[in-house]
Amino acid sequence: MTLRGVTAVIGVERAKLSAQIKVRLVLAACFAGPFVFAAAMRVQSSTPDDTLFGRAVNESGFALPLVVLGFTAFWALPVVASIVAGDVFAAEDRHGTWKLLLTRSRTRSEVFAGKVAAALAFSSIALLVTAASSVAAGLIFVGFEPLVSLSGALLQPSQAMTRVVLAWASVLPPLSGISAVAMALSVVTRNSAAAIGLPVVAALTMQLCALIDGPALTHRLLITSAFGAWHGLLAEPAYYGPVRQGTLISGIYFAVGLAIAYRALDRRDIAG
Amino acid sequence: MRVRGVDRLARHCLVAVCLCGLCGCVSTPITADRIEHAIEATFANLVRVQVARLNLRPMAVFDLDAVASCRRPAGSDVGAGDWTCRIRWRGPDRQRLFDTFDLVVATDGCYTATAEGDQLGRPTLKATDGREVRNLLYAFEGCFDTVR
Numbered sequence: 001m002t003l004r005g006v007t008a009v010i011g012v013e014r015a016k017l018s019a020q021i022k023v024r025l026v027l028a029a030c031f032a033g034p035f036v037f038a039a040a041m042r043v044q045s046s047t048p049d050d051t052l053f054g055r056a057v058n059e060s061g062f063a064l065p066l067v068v069l070g071f072t073a074f075w076a077l078p079v080v081a082s083i084v085a086g087d088v089f090a091a092e093d094r095h096g097t098w099k100l101l102l103t104r105s106r107t108r109s110e111v112f113a114g115k116v117a118a119a120l121a122f123s124s125i126a127l128l129v130t131a132a133s134s135v136a137a138g139l140i141f142v143g144f145e146p147l148v149s150l151s152g153a154l155l156q157p158s159q160a161m162t163r164v165v166l167a168w169a170s171v172l173p174p175l176s177g178i179s180a181v182a183m184a185l186s187v188v189t190r191n192s193a194a195a196i197g198l199p200v201v202a203a204l205t206m207q208l209c210a211l212i213d214g215p216a217l218t219h220r221l222l223i224t225s226a227f228g229a230w231h232g233l234l235a236e237p238a239y240y241g242p243v244r245q246g247t248l249i250s251g252i253y254f255a256v257g258l259a260i261a262y263r264a265l266d267r268r269d270i271a272g
Numbered sequence: 273m274r275v276r277g278v279d280r281l282a283r284h285c286l287v288a289v290c291l292c293g294l295c296g297c298v299s300t301p302i303t304a305d306r307i308e309h310a311i312e313a314t315f316a317n318l319v320r321v322q323v324a325r326l327n328l329r330p331m332a333v334f335d336l337d338a339v340a341s342c343r344r345p346a347g348s349d350v351g352a353g354d355w356t357c358r359i360r361w362r363g364p365d366r367q368r369l370f371d372t373f374d375l376v377v378a379t380d381g382c383y384t385a386t387a388e389g390d391q392l393g394r395p396t397l398k399a400t401d402g403r404e405v406r407n408l409l410y411a412f413e414g415c416f417d418t419v420r
Contacts, residue, residue, distance in 0.1 A: 052382060052413050055406065148408065150382070150415040151310075152317030213352040213379055216301045216418060228380050231415040236317075241419030242380075 001109040009106055009114020010121075017084065017122060026083060030126050034068050034134035038141040052150065052231065060145040062160040064138030065131065066167060066234065072130060073171050073227035078203035080126045081175045082182035085119040086195030089183060089265065093190040098270045112265055116183060116258065123179050124172065131168035135161075153236035163238070167230035170243050173250035174226035178203060180257030187264045226250050301418035302377055304349045308340040310416035311357050311373070311385060315340070318408045319361075325408075327400040329364065336361045342375070352379045356388075371409075381418035386411045 017023050041047065041057050041064070048054035051070050056063035072080075092098045101111060147160040155163060178199050186195035206224040219225055226246025232239040316338045323331050342357040343349055355375040363369045372388040392409045399405050 049411070050384075052415075055411065055413075059406065148318070148321060150314075150413060152314035152321065152408075152412065152414065154317075154321050210379055213300055213302070215299065219379055220419075225380065228382075231380065231382055232417060235415055235417075239417040239420070241417055245419055 001107060001113060005106050005110035006113045006117065009111050010117050013088070013115055013118035014121075017118060023084065023122065026080060026126060027129055030080070030130040031133045033072075034064070034130065034137040037068060037134075038064055038137035042141055053147075053234075056148060058142060060147040060160070061135075061138035061140075061142035062145075062147040062155075062157070062164050064142060065134035065164050068130070068134040069167055069171070069230065070228075073230075074207055074224070075204075077127070077171060077175055077227065078178050078200050078224075080130075081123045081178035082196045082199040084122040085179040085182035086186050086197075086199065087192040088115045088119045089186040089261070090190050090192040090195050094192060102270055108266060112262055116180075116261075119179055119183060120176055123175050127168070127172060127175055131165075135164060149236040150231060150234045151236045155234075155236065163233050166233050170230045170233065170246070171227055173247045173254070174223050177223050177226070177250035177253035177257070180254040180261070182257075184257040184260040184264070187261045187268075220245055221249060223250055223253050300351045300379075302350060302352050302379070302381065304342045304344075304355075306381070306416050306418075307342045307355060307357065307375065307377060307383070310381075310383075310414055311342070311359065311375070312338045312340045314385075314412065314414040315359055315361070315409070318412055322397075322408045323364075325399060325405050326397060331364060335366075352377050355383075357385070380415070382413065382415040384411065384413050 047057050048067060051067050053063040053066040053070070057067055092101060102108060106114075144157045146157060147155045149155050149163075181202070182195050182199045185198055186192070189195055189198075203224055206222040210219055210222055210224055210228075225242070226249055229242035229246035232242045316336045319336055319338075320331055323329070338359055338361040340357050340359045342355050344351065344353065344355050346354065353376070355377055357373045357375055359371050359373065361369050361371070369391075371392055373385040374388055375383045375385045377383040387410050393407050395407055395410045396404050397407045
């Protein structure tokens with residue numbers, strides 16, 4: 001496997017992805033969603049009180065990206081993570097293009113690495129777009145007011161901005177973990193619908209399991225717990241235990257997912 | 273050779289995950305001690321922010337001397353769900369005040385506290401300059417570390 005080979009595969013995957021309507025639609029929704037939400041908050045008198053920072057959404061521009069994060073982390077990000085990752089390998093089965101792909105001068109490992117990198121790049125870009133858009137929407141529609149933290153202390157705008165950026169960054173590991181699971185399903189099932197749908201259903205099921213009170217370790221093993229680990233970053237002083245633990249668990253999902261995907265692809269008899 | 277290595281890694285990771293799952297007999301981290309500690313600090317900080325927003329004379333957090341006593345209306349004093357916390361604190365003229373909050377505590381250590389009765393005022397308050405501000409003590413959220 002060479003870097004040049006992997007880069008070539010990434011280039012091909014990038015061209016394929018940028019031509020897909022669904023990819024453009026997802027990125028457009030990631031960009032426009034926070035602005036639509038911010039505009040809706042400005043015109044209506046009620047606030048999303050049942051969400052962390054929901055009460056402060058019209059008081060500080062830094063509350064809005066956190067409300068968006070709280071919502072998307074549980075419902076939208078699993079979809080974003082699997083929409084490309086679940087299709088990236090299965091699409092070759094659907095179009096019957098594995099033979100064509102593997103008779104080129106790229107090895108199976110290079111094709112695997114290139115596709116993994118392209119899928120992870122997409123979910124990271126979607127996350128970045130949503131984060132940047134929600135911060136911009138909050139600051140444009142509401143302003144740079146200080147934010148009341150989850151410990152009741154006031155965070156000055158520069159502190160609040162740092163915490164918001166860290167909070168968004170903290171969901172990158174679980175996002176990658178879910179992408180890896182979707183890629184494993186994409187290789188194993190050879191079916192895009194299953195590989196996109198199953199991780200989302202699994203994530204939603206884990207959300208429901210997380211609502212049930214139980215042993216702490218059981219909760220920590222759910223990758224969805226990592227999506228809520230940012231709460232500690234918005235306390236004063238901040239605590240990092242949940243983020244460290246969430247990153248570790250996400251790393252396990254990531255490694256296991258990719259290992260299964262690689263093994264299944266490597267053992268598959270495509271030429272026959 | 274490489275495939276075998278990846279295979280072994282995947283197997284080790286699965287074993288690690290299963291072991292962690294089996295160790296999940298550890299009890300819930302949502303305890304009265306943790307909730308009391310968290311709400312005392314959050315309440316004291318919010319009083320200070322609220323006083324500043326209302327343009328009143330500043331109060332130091334330690335002057336408040338907030339002490340919380342939390343219990344779970346249904347059953348044992350551990351676990352997520354509904355809790356009731358009574359906070360004893362000192363007001364601006366050092367008199368003893370008592371306020372009760374209904375809490376909904378989630379499994380991740382985040383809670384929503386809502387004041388019982390109207391001793392702490394309505395959802396919005398008027399500042400000394402006539403501005404209407406949200407009453408931070410009427411309902412508030414907080415989180416505490418469940419990993420520690």
